[in-house]
Amino acid sequence: MKIREALMEASIRPEHVRCILLTHPHLDHAGSAAEVKSLTRAEVIAHERSRAILETGARQLPMTPTPGRLNKALFRMFVKDVLDPLVVVDHVAVDGEELFGLDGLKAIHSIGHIAFLSEEYGGVLFAGDAASNTFGLRYAISYEDFELGKKSLVKIAKHQFAKACFGHGSVVHSFATPG
Numbered sequence: 001m002k003i004r005e006a007l008m009e010a011s012i013r014p015e016h017v018r019c020i021l022l023t024h025p026h027l028d029h030a031g032s033a034a035e036v037k038s039l040t041r042a043e044v045i046a047h048e049r050s051r052a053i054l055e056t057g058a059r060q061l062p063m064t065p066t067p068g069r070l071n072k073a074l075f076r077m078f079v080k081d082v083l084d085p086l087v088v089v090d091h092v093a094v095d096g097e098e099l100f101g102l103d104g105l106k107a108i109h110s111i112g113h114i115a116f117l118s119e120e121y122g123g124v125l126f127a128g129d130a131a132s133n134t135f136g137l138r139y140a141i142s143y144e145d146f147e148l149g150k151k152s153l154v155k156i157a158k159h160q161f162a163k164a165c166f167g168h169g170s171v172v173h174s175f176a177t178p179g
Contacts, residue, residue: 003036014040019102022046023128024113025053029167034087043090045099049112051089063142066149074141108159110152111144123161130156133169
């Protein structure tokens with residue numbers, strides 16, 4: 001398993017992993033959650049809307065591509081209506097909640113997703129698929145509802161952070177957000 005190898009390479013023992021933060025239930029983000037939970041015995045934290053998908057293997061929420069030919073092409077190539085693997089969600093994160101024992105890590109709900117914000121290091125945002133930074137900073141290639149996706153980005157952007165990490169694409173450093 002690549003995750004076990006990555007932990008070993010970083011000199012992290014599996015039992016030191018306390019939490020598995022799932023931004024959303026897409027296969028490319030949660031596909032190994034059950035295996036990682038088994039390896040580490042860590043607590044799985046997710047959004048309420050993700051719970052049924054993650055625990056029962058229900059189909060993921062319907063997605064539609066965002067505007068633009070590139071997004072439509074990427075959507076056809078990569079977004080599949082697949083069954084997600086089963087994993088028990090130990091904690092449903094509430095919007096705005098500071099996650100206990102995670103050094104002030106805060107949950108920010110967006111549509112069916114959670115972004116996680118750490119105030120350390122000037123603020124680090126873990127955006128999942130709320131947006132992407134492939135081919136430049138842009139909308140994700142798909143949302144359940146594009147208008148709600150845009151509103152979610154406005155909500156996230158109201159928070160202060162110096163770095164934004166995306167599920168797809170590179171980190172944005174010195175990210176200026178409104179106060």
